[in-house]
Amino acid sequence: MRRLVLALAATALVASSARAQQFKMPRVDLDYDKDENFALFKTYSWKDTEVVATDPGMHARIVWYVDRELEKKGLKKSKDGPGDLLVRYYAKKQEGLKGTPTQEQTTLPGGSGQLTTGVDFQKVLEGTLLIELQRSRDNGPVWRAATEYKSIDKQKIDADTASAVKLLISKYPPPR
Numbered sequence: 001m002r003r004l005v006l007a008l009a010a011t012a013l014v015a016s017s018a019r020a021q022q023f024k025m026p027r028v029d030l031d032y033d034k035d036e037n038f039a040l041f042k043t044y045s046w047k048d049t050e051v052v053a054t055d056p057g058m059h060a061r062i063v064w065y066v067d068r069e070l071e072k073k074g075l076k077k078s079k080d081g082p083g084d085l086l087v088r089y090y091a092k093k094q095e096g097l098k099g100t101p102t103q104e105q106t107t108l109p110g111g112s113g114q115l116t117t118g119v120d121f122q123k124v125l126e127g128t129l130l131i132e133l134q135r136s137r138d139n140g141p142v143w144r145a146a147t148e149y150k151s152i153d154k155q156k157i158d159a160d161t162a163s164a165v166k167l168l169i170s171k172y173p174p175p176r
Contacts, residue, residue, distance in 0.1 A: 026147045026148065026149055026164070026167060027147065027148070028145055028146070028147050028167060028168060028171055029145065029146045029147070030144070030145050030171050030174065031143075031144045031145075032142060032143040032144070032174040033140075033141070033142045033143070036142045036143075038142075038143075038172075038173035038174065039173075040084070041075065041084040041085050041133075041142075042074075042075065042076060042083075042084055043075065043076050043077070043078040043083030043084050043085070044070060044075050044076075044077060044078065044083040044084065044085040044086070044087050044133070045077065045078040045081075045082045045083040045085075045086060045087070045136070046063065046086070046087050046088065047086035047087060047088040047134065048088070049088040049089065049090060052089065052090075052091060053091045053093075054093075058091075058158075058161070059091075061158060061161065061162075062089060062091065062129075062161060062165065063089075065161065065162050065165040065166070066087060066089065066131060066165055066169065069165055069166055069169035069170075070087070070169060070172075072169075073169065073172055073173070082136040083136060084135070084136060085133045085134065085135065085136060085142070086133070086134040086135075086136050086139065087131070087132070087133055088131075088132050088134075089129065089130060089131045089132070090128075090129070090130040090132075091127065091128070091129050091130075092127065092128045093125055093126065093127045093128075094125075094126050095123055095124070095125055095126075096123075096124050096126055097121050097122070097123060097124065098121070098122050098123075098124040098150075098152065099119040099120065099121050100119065100120045100121075100122070101117065101118070101119050102117070102118050102119070102120060103115065103116070103117050103118075104116045104118075122152050123152075123154075124150050124151070124152055125150065125151045125152075125154065125157055126148065126149075126150050127148065127149050127150075127151070127157075127160070127161065127164070128146065128147075128148050129146065129147055129148075129149070129161070129164050129165065129168065130144065130145070130146035131144070131145055131146075131165070131168050131169065132144045133172070143172060143173075143174065145168040145169075145171050145172070146168070147164055147167060147168060149161075149163070149164045
């Protein structure tokens with residue numbers, strides 16, 4: 001009977017830790033004009049915005065990522081004049097700390113031991129990215145998507161930003 005209770009307790013512990021460690025997709029906030037016929041939009045052009053990435057290199061990469069993803073959706077960048085849609089993005093980043101708790105137990109001869117608890121801190125870059133599409137004929141908003149993402153490794157921030165753009169543009173066109 002005791003073995004059965006121990007087996008059930010071990011199974012419950014494994015199941016609860018598996019649930020706690022499940023991968024969670026970033027949340028996307030999506031808003032769009034439900035009366036708009038998105039099939040009519042064929043071209044786009046960029047609209048200036050004041051809240052772009054502070055790093056000029058990152059700004060150029062975000063524009064490139066958005067261009068690439070919109071073209072995959074069948075939209076063409078207008079070469080002459082404004083397109084059917086005007087595109088702009090807003091970006092914000094901040095640095096913070098993320099702590100990971102650790103525990104270690106040492107046992108000394110004679111049965112006494114010591115429990116040590118610590119926290120490992122890492123710098124984290126947190127970013128917010130919003131992409132907005134407007135009708136060029138009246139500057140009316142038709143589609144907007146936003147997400148927040150974190151990057152622990154500064155070397156990965158570029159790849160994380162590309163993934164965030166891809167995630168947002170995957171929501172275009174919106175469901176009917």
